[in-house]
Amino acid sequence: MFLLSRTIVLCSLVAATALSCISAVPQTANTRNVILVMSDGVRWQEVFRGADETLLTPKNYWDSRPVETLKKDFLASTPEARRAQLFPFLWGTVATRGRLYGDLDEGSDAHVTNPYNFSYPGYSETLTGHADVNINSNDNKPNPNITVFEWLNQQPSLHGKAAAFGAWEVFTGIFNAARCGFPVNVSYDPLVLTPSTSAIDLLNDQKANAPRVWPDEAFDAPIFSTALEYLKLKQPRVMFLSLGETDDWAHGGNYGEYLLSAHRVDADLAKLWSTLQSLPQYRDNTTLIFLTDHGRGSSAESWKNHGQKIPESKNIFIGLLGPGVQPAGLEKNTAPVTQSQVAATIAKLLGFDWNAREPLAGKPLDLGR
Template sequence: MKIKLLLHIILLGFGVTAQHSKAENIILISVDGLRWQEVFEGPDPLLNKDKKYWSETALNARQKLMPFFWETIAGQGQLYGNRKLGNKVNLRNEYWFSYPGRSETLCGYYDPKVDSNGYPNNPNENVLEFFNRQDGYMGKVVTFASWDALGRILNRDRNGMLVNLPGEDVEGDGLTQAQQLANEIQHFVLEYFGECRPDAITFALAKAYMQAKHPKVVHIDFADTDNYGHSGDYNNYLDAAHFIDGMIANLWETVQNDSFYKNKTAILVYPDHGRGIGEKWTGHGTSAPRSDETWLVALGPNIAHLGEVSDEGQIYQDRIAQTAASLLGMFFKANHPVGEKIQGITE
C-alpha cells in the first residue's frame, strides 16, 4: 500500500483531497452480510437468475448493482477489499457472525467471550459512547438499527445513548412531519424476518432525525442483505444491496445539501461479516468457509481520492473504530485494547 500512501501525501500537498483539515461529523453504516464478491465483481452469474444487474463485464455489473459505490465513492473516496487484487479486509474474531462482528467493529476489539448472537449487554466500550463523552458531541450520537440486538451490542442500558430498534418510535416534543410519518409507517409493514424491520424504515427514521436534529455522529445498521441471504433468495439479496447503495447515495445528497453537514461529514461503510461461497453462500460462521472476508469504503473530508485500492495489503475490522475517531481528530480509548487506525484512510 506504499504507492497509495505516497499518492495520498502528494494529493494532500496540492490540497485536492478535502476542504477541511478533518471531519466534524461522521456516519457509520453497517451492511449485514453483504459479500465482497458482489461489491467488487457484481452478481454471481451462477446464482443470479433474473439477470437484472447482468452485464458482459464484472466492472459494468458491479456498477449497475451499486452505482453510488462505483461512481461517487470510486471517484471521491476509497474502496478496500478486492481480494482478486490482493487487497484484503477480514474479521479478527473467529466466529464470523453478527454480534461478534459488530462488536469487533464498533469496539475496535475482538473479545473471545462475545461468542453468541444472544450475548447479553456488551461489557466492552464502543466508539459511539466514546464520542458521546466528548465536548460538543454529548447527546448528538445516535443509532438507527434494523436488528434489535444492537441495543445489547451497544449496551444502551449502560450509556443511555439513543439506539432506535425495530418497533420503537422516535420520541420527543416537536417531531417533524417526516419523523411522525416514519414512526407510523413502521407499524404497518409485514414482519418478514422477526426481530428485524425493513431497511427502508430504518433509513426513513434516520434521515428524518438527521434533518430535524442534526446529530454529529450517526450509526445506521442495515440487515436486509443478511436476511435475504439466509432465506436463499439471491435476487432479493441483490435488490437489497442495490437499495442500500441508493439509500447511502440519498444520505450523501442530503449531507451535501445541508450546511451543517456539507464538506464536514465523513462516511464509513462496511459489513459485519461475509458469507460462504458456492452452495454455502446463504450462510456464514465457521461452517461457511471464507465468511470472515469483508470490505470497507470511505468517503468525506481529508480522505484521499484513491478509488478502488489495488495495492496488496491487509486490514482487520477491529481497526475501523480508531479510524472513525481519527477522522474526527480524536484518539479512542476504552476499557480494552483498541486496534490502530488505518493509515490509508487517515493521515
C-alpha cells in the same frame, strides 16, 4: 499551529477532563462529522464482481418468479460493469473520490478478527475496535465493552451528538442502550421525539403496521428514512446506521431479493450523501464509512450462510469517502486491513485517540491525511 491551538482550546474548556487532553489528536482534514453505515452480510464478491450469474435463477428468487428483469439490470458482460450496475454510488463516487478496501481479486484483503463470522461479534468488533471471544452469540445481551460511540458521546465537544439506528433489534444490546447515553432506535420500535414530527409519526406507523417477516428485524426502508429524518432534525455529529435485509434474504436463499436489497442500500448511501452535502452542518466536513459485519460463503450453497464453519465469511469490504480520506480509489496489492481498525478510524477523524482509551483496539486506517 492549528494542532497546538486546538489542543489548548480543548484543554481550556471548563468541562474538558485530563483524559480528553491526553486523547486529543489532530482532527483529520476538517472532518467534523462521521456517519457509519453497515449493511448486514454483504459479500465482497458482489461488491467487487457484481451479481453472480450462476446464482441468479428463478429458484433463487421467489422459487419460480422469473429473473429476466434482474438479469437485464445486473448482468452486464464484465465484472466492472456488473458491479457498477449493482452499486452505482459505491463505484461512481466512493471508488473515485474515496477508498475501497477488500477486493481479494486485486490483492486487497479486508477481514474480521473475531473467530465467529456472524453479526453481534462483527458489530461489536467494528464499534469497540477489538474482538471479544466471550461475545459468541447473537443473543440480545448488554455489551460489557464500551463502543467508540459511547466514549465519543462522553467527550464535551460531542456530548449529545451521537445516535444509532438499526433494523436489527440486537443493537440495543450491542450499544448497551441502557448505559450508552444516546438514542439507539431499532427494528419495529417507534422513534419517540418530543415534540415529534409528522414524518416521524408516519414512519412509526409504518413500522408498527407492516408485516413482520422477521420478528427481530424490520424492513430497511423505514429504518433508513427514520435515520435520515433524525439527521435533518437533530444533526448528530457521529451517527450509526445498520440495514439488515441483505443478510435476511440471503439466509432465505433469495439471491434476487439479496441483490435488490443491496442495490437499495447503495441508493440509500447516495441519498444520504446528497442530503449531507445539502446541509451547511455537514457539507464538505463529513466522512462516510460503509462496511459489512461479515461476509458469506463462496459456493453455490454456502453463499446463503456465514460463520465459523465457513472460513471465507471472514472477508469483508470497507469504503470511505469524505474530507478525511485522501482519494485512492480501489485499493490494490495493499497490506490487509481489519474490521477492528474502524473504531479508531472514526475517533481519529473526529480528533480523538481511541487507542489511548482502548489499548486492545486496532490502529486507525491510513487514509493518507
